[in-house]
Amino acid sequence: MASITFSGTGRHVLPPVMMVSSNNSGNKVDGVSIRKGNRDSVVTNVATTHRDHLQVATIDQKKQLVVPADWENHVAWKSIPQERWEGELDVQGQIPLWLNGTYLRNGPGQWNIGDYNFRHLFDGYATLIKLHFSNGQLIAGHRQIESDAYTAAKNKQKLCYREFSEVPKAENFLAYIGELGNLFSGASLTDNANTGVVKLGDGRVVCLTETQKGSIIIDPETLDTIGKFEYSDNLGGLIHSAHPIVTDEQFLTLLPDLINPGYLVVRMDPGSNERRVIGRVDCRGGPAPGWVHSFPVTEHYVIVPEMPLRYCAQNLLKAEPTPLYKFRWYPESKGFAHVMCKASGKIVASVEVPLFVTFHFINAYEEEDEDGRVTALIADCCEHNADATILDKLRLQNLRSFAGEDVLPDARVGRFIIPLDGSPHGKLEAALDPDEHGRGMDMCSINPANLGKKYRYAYACGAQRPCNFPNTLAKIDLVEKNAKNWYQKDAVPSEPFFVARPGATEEDDGVVISIISEKNGGAYALLLDGSTFEEIARAKFPYGVPYGLHGCWVPKK
Ligand SMILES: CC1=C(/C=C/C(C)=C/C=C/C(C)=C/C=C/C=C(C)/C=C/C=O)C(C)(C)CCC1
Numbered sequence: 001m002a003s004i005t006f007s008g009t010g011r012h013v014l015p016p017v018m019m020v021s022s023n024n025s026g027n028k029v030d031g032v033s034i035r036k037g038n039r040d041s042v043v044t045n046v047a048t049t050h051r052d053h054l055q056v057a058t059i060d061q062k063k064q065l066v067v068p069a070d071w072e073n074h075v076a077w078k079s080i081p082q083e084r085w086e087g088e089l090d091v092q093g094q095i096p097l098w099l100n101g102t103y104l105r106n107g108p109g110q111w112n113i114g115d116y117n118f119r120h121l122f123d124g125y126a127t128l129i130k131l132h133f134s135n136g137q138l139i140a141g142h143r144q145i146e147s148d149a150y151t152a153a154k155n156k157q158k159l160c161y162r163e164f165s166e167v168p169k170a171e172n173f174l175a176y177i178g179e180l181g182n183l184f185s186g187a188s189l190t191d192n193a194n195t196g197v198v199k200l201g202d203g204r205v206v207c208l209t210e211t212q213k214g215s216i217i218i219d220p221e222t223l224d225t226i227g228k229f230e231y232s233d234n235l236g237g238l239i240h241s242a243h244p245i246v247t248d249e250q251f252l253t254l255l256p257d258l259i260n261p262g263y264l265v266v267r268m269d270p271g272s273n274e275r276r277v278i279g280r281v282d283c284r285g286g287p288a289p290g291w292v293h294s295f296p297v298t299e300h301y302v303i304v305p306e307m308p309l310r311y312c313a314q315n316l317l318k319a320e321p322t323p324l325y326k327f328r329w330y331p332e333s334k335g336f337a338h339v340m341c342k343a344s345g346k347i348v349a350s351v352e353v354p355l356f357v358t359f360h361f362i363n364a365y366e367e368e369d370e371d372g373r374v375t376a377l378i379a380d381c382c383e384h385n386a387d388a389t390i391l392d393k394l395r396l397q398n399l400r401s402f403a404g405e406d407v408l409p410d411a412r413v414g415r416f417i418i419p420l421d422g423s424p425h426g427k428l429e430a431a432l433d434p435d436e437h438g439r440g441m442d443m444c445s446i447n448p449a450n451l452g453k454k455y456r457y458a459y460a461c462g463a464q465r466p467c468n469f470p471n472t473l474a475k476i477d478l479v480e481k482n483a484k485n486w487y488q489k490d491a492v493p494s495e496p497f498f499v500a501r502p503g504a505t506e507e508d509d510g511v512v513i514s515i516i517s518e519k520n521g522g523a524y525a526l527l528l529d530g531s532t533f534e535e536i537a538r539a540k541f542p543y544g545v546p547y548g549l550h551g552c553w554v555p556k557k
Pocket residue numbers: 122162163164165189190195209210211239293326359390441442443469470549
């Protein structure tokens with residue numbers, strides 16, 4: 001195995017606490033050992049060479065790893081250096097005094113077990129970040145979520161559960177057969193709740209991912225892992241939408257049925273752990289349901305998108321990742337949008353729509369005629385031009401190697417128009433010229449008061465090209481069909497999250513919160529004005545914070 005000495009200067013030594021991997025001789029991050037007190041750092045177990053400015057990456061067969069020499073520069077793709085931290089941040093600018101509460105952000109922040117490096121962005125163990133705002137001051141912190149998957153990896157120093165792309169290696173044939181059984185029962189699926197975080201109507205805060213068992217209750221103040229959110233019904237199934245629709249009144253989600261391709265639309269009341277079935281949608285294409293990472297609702301309807309990127313049992317069984325991971329692209333199976341009445345569970349429309357790839361719906365609403373009859377539903381999403389290769393672009397090696405290269409596939413605000421007059425086809429078009437946001441578009445939020453209603457503004461990550469990952473924050477005006485963009489060279493911002501000013505009457509009266517990861521190893525919390533989209537405050541973390549996914553707001557009690 002290669003052992004390489006870096007002779008460059010200016011490399012920082014990380015804080016002395018490390019979680020999944022640590023040893024007495026120094027810190028290790030993603031298989032990189034940094035010897036303390038030595039100007040030169042020693043990198044072991046990665047087959048990387050670094051000579052002057054010539055950087056060459058090679059494959060280490062044992063670790064299935066290609067590591068470019070400068071990968072560790074961008075903190076966005078680097079494991080967080082310690083298991084937990086909390087402290088006050090110095091604020092530049094002014095935090096509005098009305099902003100009282102806690103912003104929580106979830107995401108995969110730990111991509112290694114010892115010197116074994118995960119391959120995909122979505123594989124990482126969940127890292128929860130908090131920004132607690134109180135009378136203009138900001139206390140920040142982070143903590144690893146103590147899922148069974150994370151705890152087992154930490155204790156056994158090996159992968160024990162199936163993550164997005166990583167699969168535990170069976171030691172022999174018998175173990176392999178046992179593994180298959182564990183896959184079907186769900187026992188080997190991860191509970192690594194690394195995707196979203198929601199505040200339920202009863203105040204409980206739950207971190208979520210695609211597996212139902214990966215629903216984990218946390219304490220929003222201490223970030224303690226309280227325990228599993230156990231669904232008390234008998235609805236079964238192993239997976240669900242990672243993005244339920246959560247309001248103070250209800251929790252709505254979709255449970256894909258992989259055996260008889262379809263989806264259950266279910267509802268759970270505040271204070272309850274029991275989901276009740278509103279209705280069922282049968283898939284019109286096959287052979288499996290389309291991936292429903294998220295779905296949209298209007299005031300009266302749930303829209304069930306049937307994406308041609310479908311769950312794939314064969315790929316679930318594979319030990320090595322496929323280009324589309326656990327999914328498969330079936331263009332011949334077509335794409336559909338089904339509309340279910342929330343009150344009756346009846347399907348009021350089921351239309352074929354153009355092929356699409358989306359992970360995140362932005363919002364949806366009902367279009368009425370002059371007599372107040374609902375004629376169509378409009379549903380907006382971050383749409384990847386029916387190209388599922390975005391999934392492979394989010395491999396860590398690609399994110400680390402291609403910074404500054406224009407390899408991010410184009411994306412747009414995809415607007416579905418779903419007729420309710422019995423027409424068999426719906427439409428899908430760009431809601432605005434994608435050049436307005438650099439033809440990059442994902443990780444969105446809106447003013448939650450407009451959920452399911454006609455709305456004007458969406459906040460999302462966009463692109464300033466050339467780039468290999470969304471690198472701007474965009475405020476998208478869906479009426480004027482233009483966008484305001486925030487950009488800082490080499491910054492990787494996470495989902496812009498809108499928090500409305502209490503008492504606001506304008507849709508964009510509030511602030512937008514994002515956490516920015518920097519190439520130089522730094523990170524800061526950023527506050528933009530929701531209306532002007534100008535910066536109003538920023539606060540630097542004393543350590544590097546990697547990229548993260550979705551957030552929620554817990555107002556002060
Ligand atoms: C679906 C199954 C599994 C797990 C899947 C996971 C953890 C999926 C996570 C998906 C996420 C975080 C999607 C986010 C998309 C963001 C995008 C496209 C951003 C683009 C930026 O430009 C397993 C548990 C692995 C197995 C069962 C099936």
